[in-house]
Amino acid sequence: MLKESFKDIKSSRFLAWQLAVRDIKAQYRQSYFGILWAFVTPLATALVWIVLNGTGTVRLSDTGIPYPLYVFTGTLLWSIITEAINSPMASTNAARGILSKINFPKEALILSGIYKLLFNTSIKIILLLIFVFLYGVGLQWSLLFFPLAIIGGLLIGTTLGLFITPLGLLYKDVGKIIGFAMQFLMYITPVVYAIPKDGIMKTIMELNPLTPIILTGRDLAVGNSPEYLTYFLIVIAACIPLFVIALLLYRISIPVLVERLSG
Numbered sequence: 001m002l003k004e005s006f007k008d009i010k011s012s013r014f015l016a017w018q019l020a021v022r023d024i025k026a027q028y029r030q031s032y033f034g035i036l037w038a039f040v041t042p043l044a045t046a047l048v049w050i051v052l053n054g055t056g057t058v059r060l061s062d063t064g065i066p067y068p069l070y071v072f073t074g075t076l077l078w079s080i081i082t083e084a085i086n087s088p089m090a091s092t093n094a095a096r097g098i099l100s101k102i103n104f105p106k107e108a109l110i111l112s113g114i115y116k117l118l119f120n121t122s123i124k125i126i127l128l129l130i131f132v133f134l135y136g137v138g139l140q141w142s143l144l145f146f147p148l149a150i151i152g153g154l155l156i157g158t159t160l161g162l163f164i165t166p167l168g169l170l171y172k173d174v175g176k177i178i179g180f181a182m183q184f185l186m187y188i189t190p191v192v193y194a195i196p197k198d199g200i201m202k203t204i205m206e207l208n209p210l211t212p213i214i215l216t217g218r219d220l221a222v223g224n225s226p227e228y229l230t231y232f233l234i235v236i237a238a239c240i241p242l243f244v245i246a247l248l249l250y251r252i253s254i255p256v257l258v259e260r261l262s263g
Contacts, residue, residue, distance in 0.1 A: 002244060005251050008105035015104060016111035023094070023112070024119060043127065045079075046072040063194050065222050066135040073131075073218040074191035076124050077153055081210060082182050083120065084157020087113035089168040089175065092254065096169075099258045106254045107247075110162070114154065121150055128221060140223030149217030152232060155239045156213060162246035166253040190214055209235050 050068050063070040091113040092099075092106075099106070125146075132139065168174040186192075188201070189210045196202045205211055212232035219226040226232065 001248060001251065005107060005247055009107045009111055012105040012108035012111060016108040016115060019091075019095075019108065019112040020115035020119070023091075023116060043072075045075040064224075065137065069131050069135045069137060069222065070194075070218070071192045073128065073221050074214055076128055077149065077214050077217045078186060078189070078191045079124070080117070080121055080150060080153040081157040081213065083117055084154045085161045085164070085178065085182070086175075087117055088158065088161040088250070089165045091116075092165055092169060096258065099254070106251060110158070110247075110250070114158065117154060132221065137222050140221075142220045142223050146217060146220045149213060149220055149232075152213050152236050152239075153217070155236060155243060156209070159239050159243040159246050162243070162250045165250060166257060169254075169257050185210065209238075 046068065050071060088110055091109040095109055098104075128146075129139075132143075164174060164178060168178075185208075188204050189208055190205060191214060195205045195211075212228040212235055215228045216226045216232040218224075
């Protein structure tokens with residue numbers, strides 16, 4: 001079954017590309033600002049925290065790099081993880097109408113979602129480069145390895161999303177719960193502030209499997225030595241077998257769920 005699943009992924013690349021292009025065009029069609037909306041989410045989130053920190057409303061510990069760059073790299077990577085979690089469910093829900101009418105590899109929907117994520121991520125990387133120059137860090141050789149952090153974020157997010165999708169198709173509440181949970185998780189992940197030097201929050205944030213994704217990506221972007229590289233590699237290694245399990249679960253459950261929902 002796993003061999004067939006990967007074979008279907010390979011054979012459905014063109015279909016996935018066509019679906020991704022269709023969805024991207026539809027996303028920005030009849031929009032005055034068009035693709036500029038892709039820049040808004042990470043910028044808006046970062047701007048809120050930059051203003052709060054700059055005005056003294058919120059006192060944050062020293063981050064070691066200019067705070068605007070710190071918070072933007074964090075929110076950029078966080079938005080990639082969040083979109084990756086939501087992508088399988090969103091792509092499958094959007095194709096629910098054709099799933100019951102046309103027989104095609106369901107893995108095309110996963111691949112289509114990844115294509116859209118890579119498109120959105122490429123836009124965000126342009127913003128990152130602007131921030132790196134704007135705050136005097138400049139291009140570092142380690143920036144060449146920044147895509148590894150992006151791949152890590154896509155892998156862990158997509159894996160979680162695949163596990164969630166079958167439930168999300170059955171119950172709309174799942175999508176709302178995920179949105180709420182991600183808001184909570186953001187505050188126990190070093191996205192907008194550094195890990196405390198001591199206390200229970202320090203332990204929670206260091207154990208959080210999303211922490212090495214954010215910190216390693218940030219270190220690579222600004223030229224620092226990745227402090228959590230070992231934990232990052234452990235998380236990625238653990239995600240690979242989990243991704244395989246989630247992919248098989250998706251392959252088995254989606255046809256059954258589509259038949260049930262269309263019945």
